[in-house]
Amino acid sequence: MRLKTFWIVSLVLVSSLPSFGWGQTGHRIVGEIATSQLKPCTEKKIAAILQGESLAMCSTWMDEVKSDKTYDHWDPWHYCTIGDHQSYAEAGSPSQGDILVKLDEITRELETKKFKHGGEANAIKILVHLLGDLHQPLHVGRGDDKGGNDFKIKYFGKSSNLHRIWDSDLIDGTQLSYTEYSQHLLRTTPQDRVKQHQSGSYLDWANESKVLRMAGIYPPADLENLSYSYGYENYSRLEERLVQAGVRLAMVLNRIYGC
Numbered sequence: 001m002r003l004k005t006f007w008i009v010s011l012v013l014v015s016s017l018p019s020f021g022w023g024q025t026g027h028r029i030v031g032e033i034a035t036s037q038l039k040p041c042t043e044k045k046i047a048a049i050l051q052g053e054s055l056a057m058c059s060t061w062m063d064e065v066k067s068d069k070t071y072d073h074w075d076p077w078h079y080c081t082i083g084d085h086q087s088y089a090e091a092g093s094p095s096q097g098d099i100l101v102k103l104d105e106i107t108r109e110l111e112t113k114k115f116k117h118g119g120e121a122n123a124i125k126i127l128v129h130l131l132g133d134l135h136q137p138l139h140v141g142r143g144d145d146k147g148g149n150d151f152k153i154k155y156f157g158k159s160s161n162l163h164r165i166w167d168s169d170l171i172d173g174t175q176l177s178y179t180e181y182s183q184h185l186l187r188t189t190p191q192d193r194v195k196q197h198q199s200g201s202y203l204d205w206a207n208e209s210k211v212l213r214m215a216g217i218y219p220p221a222d223l224e225n226l227s228y229s230y231g232y233e234n235y236s237r238l239e240e241r242l243v244q245a246g247v248r249l250a251m252v253l254n255r256i257y258g259c
């Protein structure tokens with residue numbers, strides 16, 4: 001296939017798919033911010049395991065493998081469901097696992113070096129991706145709209161849905177690359193704020209997503225189009241989640257690999 005045709009076909013396919021997690025830029029921002037907070041020895045060990053690939057670039061691997069049916073059973077690992085009036089314990093985890101179950105498993109694999117998902121590099125790629133997804137508020141779904149995928153709404157006049165707006169429309173709307181956006185976020189986040197973010201458990205961070213989901217990110221049901229005012233109200237929330245995901249990923253990796 002000629003390159004130009006390939007890109008046209010790819011873009012058509014991507015734009016017609018349901019959204020599954022932060023888009024490429026969002027995941028890469030999380031990986032890039034994490035890299036900036038790694039201890040030198042952690043960074044060295046991870047670079048060797050990933051054979052030089054950056055956390056930013058490997059962060060989307062879990063989405064890339066979706067085109068291979070072998071990985072179909074991984075689809076439910078990108079999210080969890082906690083209803084508005086439930087705790088996670090009350091909601092329970094499904095038999096196929098969910099994002100919290102898998103984050104615990106992968107962390108244990110990295111700590112014990114007993115790998116079940118194809119080795120240490122894959123385990124790191126899964127951790128990078130899922131810790132990012134956990135901070136996208138619509139990855140902790142309320143259980144009735146596929147994490148906002150069924151909440152159809154236009155964004156600047158183009159067909160979209162609430163999940164996709166949070167995955168990629170808002171981020172892509174800035175027209176910044178992942179490195180530009182990461183640098184901006186790092187420059188505007190004081191170090192004491194970084195330290196404040198670096199606490200809590202996976203469950204705490206899932207609950208933060210749930211709280212955010214319930215705190216007004218759902219537009220009124222009769223609204224047909226979102227534009228500047230939605231961004232104005234939500235960019236600071238979205239950017240804080242990207243920063244939190246990145247610095248917490250660094251915290252987890254430093255705990256496992258730091259010396």
Ligand SMILES: [Zn+2]
Binds near residue numbers: 078
């Ligand atoms: Zn995902």
